[in-house]
Amino acid sequence: MNKNIHDVVVIDAVRTAFGRAGEKGIFWNTRAEDLSVAVLKALMARNPKVKPADIEDVIWGATNQIKEQGGTIGRMISMLADWGWEIPGCSVDRMCAGGLTATGFGVSYIASGMADCLIAGGVEHMGHLPMGFMRDNHPRFEEVMGDASAFNMGMTAENIHDRFPEFTKEMADAYAAACQKKASLAIQSGKMKNMIIPIDVEMADGTRLTADKDQHPRPETTIETLAGLKTPFREQGGRVSAGNASGLNDGAAAVLLMSASKAKALGIAPSMRWVSTGIAGVDPRIMGTAPVPATLKALAKAGLSMKDIDIIEVNEAFAVQALYDLDRLGLKADDPRVNIWGGAIAYGHPLASSGPRLIAFMAGLFKENPKARYGLTTMCVGRGQGYSMIWENMN
Numbered sequence: 234m235n236k237n238i239h240d241v242v243v244i245d246a247v248r249t250a251f252g253r254a255g256e257k258g259i260f261w262n263t264r265a266e267d268l269s270v271a272v273l274k275a276l277m278a279r280n281p282k283v284k285p286a287d288i289e290d291v292i293w294g295a296t297n298q299i300k301e302q303g304g305t306i307g308r309m310i311s312m313l314a315d316w317g318w319e320i321p322g323c324s325v326d327r328m329c330a331g332g333l334t335a336t337g338f339g340v341s342y343i344a345s346g347m348a349d350c351l352i353a354g355g356v357e358h359m360g361h362l363p364m365g366f367m368r369d370n371h372p373r374f375e376e377v378m379g380d381a382s383a384f385n386m387g388m389t390a391e392n393i394h395d396r397f398p399e400f401t402k403e404m405a406d407a408y409a410a411a412c413q414k415k416a417s418l419a420i421q422s423g424k425m426k427n428m429i430i431p432i433d434v435e436m437a438d439g440t441r442l443t444a445d446k447d448q449h450p451r452p453e454t455t456i457e458t459l460a461g462l463k464t465p466f467r468e469q470g471g472r473v474s475a476g477n478a479s480g481l482n483d484g485a486a487a488v489l490l491m492s493a494s495k496a497k498a499l500g501i502a503p504s505m506r507w508v509s510t511g512i513a514g515v516d517p518r519i520m521g522t523a524p525v526p527a528t529l530k531a532l533a534k535a536g537l538s539m540k541d542i543d544i545i546e547v548n549e550a551f552a553v554q555a556l557y558d559l560d561r562l563g564l565k566a567d568d569p570r571v572n573i574w575g576g577a578i579a580y581g582h583p584l585a586s587s588g589p590r591l592i593a594f595m596a597g598l599f600k601e602n603p604k605a606r607y608g609l610t611t612m613c614v615g616r617g618q619g620y621s622m623i624w625e626n627m628n
């Protein structure tokens with residue numbers, strides 16, 4: 234590593250519960266800014282040695298930066314948190330990896346000495362702002378992305394099945410059922426409690442609720458029920474269903490980042506240290522394959538191989554994408570290091586909040602496994618990108 238850069242550490246990572254998008258969702262009457270403010274405030278409440286005045290920037294991922302997620306939501310939420318006008322904020326977009334990119338930007342601020350303490354995170358209210366909402370495509374979009382299928386994430390997953398037929402629907406369904414099982418075990422044994430920030434909400438029917446549990450997991454899932462689901466992205470001969478895909482969800486997540494020296498000065502024990510980042514581009518029609526080159530880049534920069542990685546958090550946009558990525562990284566689909574508490578097929582995938590969600594999982598898993606040294610968080614991104622970060626356990 235370049236000796237001139239500063240060590241960057243994660244102090245804490247939190248998230249809201251993930252709701253289902255739509256009127257039946259727990260956050261139907263809650264705005265994206267309020268989900269975001271809840272996680273910002275929670276980071277201060279949980280880390281009393283850090284004050285809002287220490288926060289040198291709030292870097293916020295959001296995919297659809299219009300309406301409530303527009304107008305530089307990263308800046309709005311620092312004011313809505315009642316932290317005063319002095320705490321700056323900005324917004325970034327790399328679709329699904331918006332929050333991971335926010336974290337990556339935060340890491341680079343701190344590594345370069347531009348800041349010592351900041352919050353990175355992301356939000357997506359897919360109920361209020363559905364994917365592609367109000368987007369105005371350039372007339373050349375099909376030409377530059379290969380074809381129109383690149384524009385529909387479910388179709389990109391069908392494309393992976395087409396191009397790599399060794400990954401079958403049966404394998405995707407088995408992967409999804411196993412994911413639901415892992416998530417169910419993790420939820421039952423209380424693994425989500427420390428990271429989910431409860432929020433009081435009003436449901437569409439006017440009843441009030443403390444939203445402190447994920448709404449998307451379906452613990453009753455079996456391979457048999459998955460086999461019978463419709464394949465909405467290709468009616469005849471499709472393989473991608475609601476059961477082996479991530480869902481449409483609302484949620485926010487955030488990470489408190491610091492220089493190691495600032496953490497030491499404040500007397501705070503960090504959770505993990507940033508090691509390396511890899512970002513890659515691929516054919517947008519098979520965007521789900523991009524975590525492979527992104528991870529290989531991150532590993533090369535760190536001088537590590539997959540054998541060195543003890544905990545792997547791969548965002549499951551689609552089961553077939555996770556199957557492809559794991560296989561090409563030399564891992565079995567049921568490798569015990571992978572998505573130990575389950576993944577986005579169970580919890581859901583509120584786009585730009587999913588990266589910080591992976592980091593919250595990593596922090597929890599590192600704490601439980603002090604002997605685990607390195608962890609990988611990796612995501613695929615619409616339009617053909619992958620974003621991987623490697624972390625070192627400090628527990």
Ligand SMILES: CC(C)(COP(=O)(O)OP(=O)(O)OC[C@H]1O[C@@H](n2cnc3c(N)ncnc32)[C@H](O)[C@@H]1OP(=O)(O)O)[C@@H](O)C(=O)NCCC(=O)NCCS
Binds near residue numbers: 329455459476582
């Ligand atoms: C796949 C998708 C279109 C499904 O949306 P949806 O139809 O609103 O999904 P639902 O949750 O209503 O599920 C559809 C049906 O499958 C059933 N189902 C879903 N998951 C199930 C499971 N695990 N076990 C059994 N049944 C299940 C539902 O009960 C529902 O049945 P019904 O029609 O009889 O009510 C949507 O989730 C999607 O687009 N996912 C991908 C999101 C995405 O692209 N993200 C970006 C990634 S890069």
